[in-house]
Amino acid sequence: MEKTFKRCQSLYDVPTHYCPGCGHGIAHRLVAEVVDELKIREKTIGIAPVGCAVVAYDYWNFDCSEAAHGRALAVATAIKRVHPQNIVFTYQGDGDLAAIGTNETIHAANRGENLSVVFINNAVYGMTGGQLAPTTLLGQKTSTSLEGREKKAHGYPLKISEMLALLPGVCYIERVSLESPVEVLKAKRAIKRAFENQINNLGFSLVEILSSCPTYWGLSPKESLDWIRDVMQKEFPLGRIK
């Protein structure tokens, strides 16, 4: 019988440190599947963020660099410029990419760096205990917005993908979700496209992935997926942005 599902070569066989129902494990696997399918494992260099995915290199079986919080795209810019033949991507959360690293994000995109970005939006700071993120929804309770995000005090959920789409150096931006198997497959297609764009020297590509954080949403894993579909996707509509 043909084996239709197996471990990716780009993933190590190790236990996960992520919480039950967390989206990172799926996103890590999607990246690994894409790297395997494009046969680029031996020339891929990943940049791990600061956040829950800080040890992404403990899962991925290819070269990786750490980057200081928010600086992944500065590090990636240099690695790609030094090794244009390699495939370089960053994997960043919302706090990393859209708060502390906004400047690096915007300028790498504006330079049209030939990079692929996997942007995990879970609307909260996971690693540090569920604080308000730039992408936290209005009304969403966090450990630093106890009554829920309030526009006067905290501003609005930041739509960094829509902002980046304005820049001429950006070739591709799509928002996807991990709320159901169908959406997971779409997410994989988007990640693959972002990597293919880089292979074809088309410039800056970013995939924003709406991902669950049951622990700091105070929901069960199943409820978290429902919340992505019913609440989060209303604020962050899925689909091709550029």
Added chain:
Amino acid sequence: MAKTKILLSGNEAIAQGAIQAGCSFYAGYPITPQNELIAYMAKHMSKKGVFIQAESELAAINMVYGASAAGVRAMTSSSSPGISLMQEGISYIAGSQLPVVIVNIMRGGPGLGNIAPAQSDYFQATRGGGHGDYHSIVLAPGSVQEAYDLTQVSFDLADKYRIPVMILGDGILGQMMEPVQLSIKKFKANTFKSWALTGCKERKPNIVKSFFLREGALEEANLKLQRNYEIIRKKEERFEGLFLSDAKIILVAYGTMARIAKSAISQLRSVGKKVGLIRPISLWPFPQKPFNLKNKKIKYLVLEMSYGQMLEDVKLAVGGRQRIEFLGRSGGGVPNEEQIINKVNKIL
């Protein structure tokens, strides 16, 4: 390169030295008084190299982190306020054991300060500067020629010890022009680095990181750094000594301050005063060898364009065995020959 002597500013000499040493990646952000350096790199860097004007010093230092992780010789430059912004990145570079060259052409502080020359970043440069138990090798050129030469040495030291190396100059050194004898030796730039990120073809994946979460792992990583620092302390002291055999009073000064000290010394010696000079070239490791602790009568006069920073290292070297005096000005003020001579005469 032809055997030529050309007129360069200190900033340009550092840039030319870097290019000569095989630096193939430069990222920087404009700030006075080091702008000639970034402009020179933009103009003269080889087409094969990478020059990026970064969006900030934060981005610049992290770009240099990435380039070094990718295995090439990489440099950034700035002046005091910009170097403060880079401290996070320098800490990560030290923790990840990456070879990087960082140039600080110091200006007055604290805060925005002014654009006058100063030496007031000594503590920040020699004590690590960012968070964590780490050091950068710090080299302080005293002339434009030495700025050119030491820049090349910096890249070798950075590669040899996998450590950030800082070239610490001031606005006078950066701006002043002197003839520079260009080196004709060819560097073996970008020698093979087995740890670099190049893609894991035919080897296990490489990881560049400073994060060690497992119990005991960070202590191990720190001890590795400390063992490296111990070797550097033993092997990489650099200094210039003048008239140390007969001096009764020894001026201790580095960089531009040492040039002024030399002028004062030649005047003082012309009237028979036994004055010598210790010019630390490596500020970290701080040179211990030139301090002759056996002669209790020797006195030291520490001179700085700051308010008693290197003074602490001289006190540590001397260990209370000899008398130490201090003369320092900063914020645009520079101790002049007359002030030095007056101070020496008072001490003698």
